[in-house]
Amino acid sequence: xxxxxxxxxxxxxxxxxxxxxxxxxxxxxxxxxxxxxxxxxxxxxxxxxxxxxxxxxxxxxxxxxxxxxxxxxxxxxxxxxxxxxxxxxxxxxxxxxxxxxxxxxxxxxxxxxxxxxxxxxxxxxxxxxxxxxxxxxxxxxxxxxxxxxxxxxxxxxxxxxxxxxxxxxxxxxxxxxxxxxxxxxxxxxxxxxxxxxxxxxxxxxxxxxxxxxxxxxxxxxxxxxxxxxxxxxxxxxxxxxxxxxxxxxxxxxxxxxxxxxxxxxxxxxxxxxxxxxxxxxxxxxxxxxxxxxxxxxxxxxxxxxxxxxxxxxxxxxxxxxxxxxxxxxxxxxxxxxxxxxxxxxxxxxxxxxxxxxxxxxxxxxxxxxxx
Amino acid sequence: xxxxxxxxxxxxxxxxxxxxxxxxxxxxxxxxxxxxxxxxxxxxxxxxxxxxxxxxxxxxxxxxxxxxxxxxxxxxxxxxxxxxxxxxxxxxxxxxxxxxxxxxxxxxxxxxxxxxxxxxxxxxxxxxxxxxxxxxxxxxxxxxxxxxxxxxxxxxxxxxxxxxxxxxxxxxxxxxxxxxxxxxxxxxxxxxxxxxxxxxxxxxxxxxxxxxxxxxxxxxxxxxxxxxxxxxxxxxxxxxxxxxxxxxxxxxxxxxxxxxxxxxxxxxxxxxxxxxxxxxxxxxxxxxxxxxxxxxxxxxxxxxxxxxxxxxxxxxxxxxxxxxxxxxxxxxxxxxxxxxxxxxxxxxxxxxxxxxxxxxxxxxxxxxxxx
Numbered sequence: 082x083x084x085x086x087x088x089x090x091x092x093x094x095x096x097x098x099x100x101x102x103x104x105x106x107x108x109x110x111x112x113x114x115x116x117x118x119x120x121x122x123x124x125x126x127x128x129x130x131x132x133x134x135x136x137x138x139x140x141x142x143x144x145x146x147x148x149x150x151x152x153x154x155x156x157x158x159x160x161x162x163x164x165x166x167x168x169x170x171x172x173x174x175x176x177x178x179x180x181x182x183x184x185x186x187x188x189x190x191x192x193x194x195x196x197x198x199x200x201x202x203x204x205x206x207x208x209x210x211x212x213x214x215x216x217x218x219x220x221x222x223x224x225x226x227x228x229x230x231x232x233x234x235x236x237x238x239x240x241x242x243x244x245x246x247x248x249x250x251x252x253x254x255x256x257x258x259x260x261x262x263x264x265x266x267x268x269x270x271x272x273x274x275x276x277x278x279x280x281x282x283x284x285x286x287x288x289x290x291x292x293x294x295x296x297x298x299x300x301x302x303x304x305x306x307x308x309x310x311x312x313x314x315x316x317x318x319x320x321x322x323x324x325x326x327x328x329x330x331x332x333x334x335x336x337x338x339x340x341x342x343x344x345x346x347x348x349x350x351x352x353x354x355x356x357x358x359x360x361x362x363x364x365x366x367x368x369x370x371x372x373x374x375x376x377x378x379x380x381x382x383x384x385x386x387x388x389x390x391x392x393x394x395x396x397x398x399x400x401x402x403x404x405x406x407x408x409x410x411x412x413x414x415x416x417x418x419x420x421x422x423x424x425x426x427x428x429x430x431x432x433x434x435x436x437x438x439x440x441x442x443x444x445x446x447x448x449x450x451x452x
Numbered sequence: 453x454x455x456x457x458x459x460x461x462x463x464x465x466x467x468x469x470x471x472x473x474x475x476x477x478x479x480x481x482x483x484x485x486x487x488x489x490x491x492x493x494x495x496x497x498x499x500x501x502x503x504x505x506x507x508x509x510x511x512x513x514x515x516x517x518x519x520x521x522x523x524x525x526x527x528x529x530x531x532x533x534x535x536x537x538x539x540x541x542x543x544x545x546x547x548x549x550x551x552x553x554x555x556x557x558x559x560x561x562x563x564x565x566x567x568x569x570x571x572x573x574x575x576x577x578x579x580x581x582x583x584x585x586x587x588x589x590x591x592x593x594x595x596x597x598x599x600x601x602x603x604x605x606x607x608x609x610x611x612x613x614x615x616x617x618x619x620x621x622x623x624x625x626x627x628x629x630x631x632x633x634x635x636x637x638x639x640x641x642x643x644x645x646x647x648x649x650x651x652x653x654x655x656x657x658x659x660x661x662x663x664x665x666x667x668x669x670x671x672x673x674x675x676x677x678x679x680x681x682x683x684x685x686x687x688x689x690x691x692x693x694x695x696x697x698x699x700x701x702x703x704x705x706x707x708x709x710x711x712x713x714x715x716x717x718x719x720x721x722x723x724x725x726x727x728x729x730x731x732x733x734x735x736x737x738x739x740x741x742x743x744x745x746x747x748x749x750x751x752x753x754x755x756x757x758x759x760x761x762x763x764x765x766x767x768x769x770x771x772x773x774x775x776x777x778x779x780x781x782x783x784x785x786x787x788x789x790x791x792x793x794x795x796x797x798x799x800x801x802x803x804x805x806x807x808x809x810x811x812x813x814x815x816x817x818x819x820x821x822x823x
Contacts, residue, residue, distance in 0.1 A: 334514065351485045
């Protein structure tokens with residue numbers, strides 16, 4: 082990752098091709114482009130990796146709501162390169178971010194007309210999110226939600242925003258799993274908790290009336306839960322919605338590099354994200370299918386709807402999962418939002434794209450779940 | 453497009469933050485990353501455009517065939533910044549590229565077991581591509597193909613590779629339209645030719661047994677043909693397959709910038725591509741829906757299957773089209789291939805991804821076409 086050296090190399094090409102300063106020639110957009118082409122053609126003259134020059138991506142606007150434009154325009158998060166050195170430092174960061182998420186909940190519950198009750202299901206702390214009005218078609222349906230946050234963020238009520246969005250926009254009753262996380266509880270605690278809830282939940286409703294969903298880490302856990310349910314001969318859900326799933330926890334997949342610095346939510350695997358991956362895996366193989374479900378066997382999976390964006394660091398995680406599902410003969414739908422970075426479809430309940438994404442998921446569940 | 457200045461600015465940040473040389477400190481990957489984070493956080497400290505540093509995208513390999521890896525690794529094409537100054541210069545480039553495409557046809561026809569016959573349909577030069585064996589389900593089905601090439605490339609038999617791929621992998625009879633192109637024939641000649649063929653073709657088979665497909669420019673024309681068929685009260689096809697369609701002929705859409713230099717097929721709109729756009733539009737509004745079909749009304753469109761890749765300069769053209777179709781209530785499927793640049797699913801008949809992409813399209817047509 083010798084980024085400064087690469088930048089210097091790239092600049093060297095540009096400088097070598099630039100007109101001498103004493104010529105006092107006014108550079109034009111065209112001559113700048115021609116110089117960039119010459120530099121990039123030289124930098125990419127042999128087969129292999131792709132050398133990208135420094136450049137600027139304008140704020141896209143076509144068919145993007147003002148709310149989503151605001152999210153796309155946002156600076157990088159301040160914790161992008163957080164490197165906590167102790168459990169206490171991790172907890173300080175986790176608690177600080179959780180407080181921010183929790184502060185938004187009262188308005189979300191109010192506007193989306195849902196009630197939240199804490200519960201213990203299968204011995205695991207959960208929240209039951211119930212819409213004030215449940216459509217008749219959804220009366221016997223039950224969803225299980227596994228939250229995102231890199232296996233470290235989103236404890237307690239901070240897990241709830243996405244559960245509230247799908248309960249509210251879709252009219253579904255949702256169990257949201259408050260699974261154990263690092264630094265205290267590395268793998269497999271989170272997955273064990275999620276599976277304990279699933280085992281108990283399939284006695285609360287008919288599995289063919291049930292779905293599992295979650296974004297990012299929650300998307301990976303959704304996929305891993307189906308892998309474990311297959312292995313443990315448990316009932317499978319009738320559909321799943323892994324949103325921009327962290328299918329490969331390692332930095333493997335094209336968009337980890339092609340959308341590095343472009344995605345303004347995760348920015349790079351090499352910051353807090355990769356550190357969280359190692360903290361969670363705690364020495365286990367990063368290719369273990371329960372940690373990186375892309376390495377699992379997707380045959381027999383239920384119908385799956387996936388969501389990503391053109392700037393998403395996990396675009397490849399999502400696309401690889403989609404293709405692997407299709408290759409296994411699974412019904413799998415892919416939605417990619419223009420200009421969107423990681424998981425931004427769940428950040429602002431007032432963005433039309435948020436309603437659209439969760440309504441698409443709700444329709445997909447309505448199509449594939451029994452009543 | 454002051455690329456050299458942006459590169460210099462980016463490097464200035466890196467240099468300012470680098471340890472002094474006399475310290476003789478060995479830079480590490482971590483310190484390089486930390487420096488890059490500081491520089492990028494500063495460059496992106498205010499809402500708005502996204503500043504990207506020079507960086508390298510490794511060659512991806514997971515779930516990518518050796519054939520596709522070879523395509524992904526390839527240097528930029530030599531014509532990426534071609535700027536022909538006259539009709540004669542355009543024709544020299546067009547003919548040179550056509551000869552390369554035509555040289556591959558005998559092996560394609562042989563391996564995929566199709567026969568090609570020239571024909572005139574609706575007064576327009578065409579080719580009829582017929583598989584040696586047509587499955588019973590496809591006997592009464594007929595596809596119309598509009599080739600790609602930025603409205604300038606692919607004259608005559610050079611139009612045929614994609615038609616041969618779908619005829620061969622799908623077992624369909626295909627009419628491939630050899631529409632007129634610039635420099636001699638700007639818009640609307642290409643669209644008029646395609647519509648003349650469509651009007652004649654719907655008398656050769658039942659429209660509900662027919663589909664239209666094409667990649668890139670051919671994808672845009674596929675969409676524009678449905679818009680025109682709607683406007684002219686002609687029968688619509690039963691399904692369409694616009695592959696990575698040039699839906700917005702102008703440089704509008706996020707991946708024109710986010711995948712600039714990353715896509716090794718088109719590389720940038722600012723090279724030959726934008727010049728071809730202007731040559732074709734010939735003064736017409738680039739937002740005319742028959743030139744940029746993303747600005748058309750997609751209500752009532754037939755089921756649509758779209759194909760793109762994570763590195764595709766037209767990822768946004770594809771994703772915007774997909775979303776706009778879904779918002780109009782159209783059945784629309786999106787496939788995004790890992791690491792793939794523009795249209796690379798049609799470049800190597802021996803790449804498993806080529807067979808996969810065309811088999812997916814064939815299955816989609818089989819599902820939605822009458823018999």
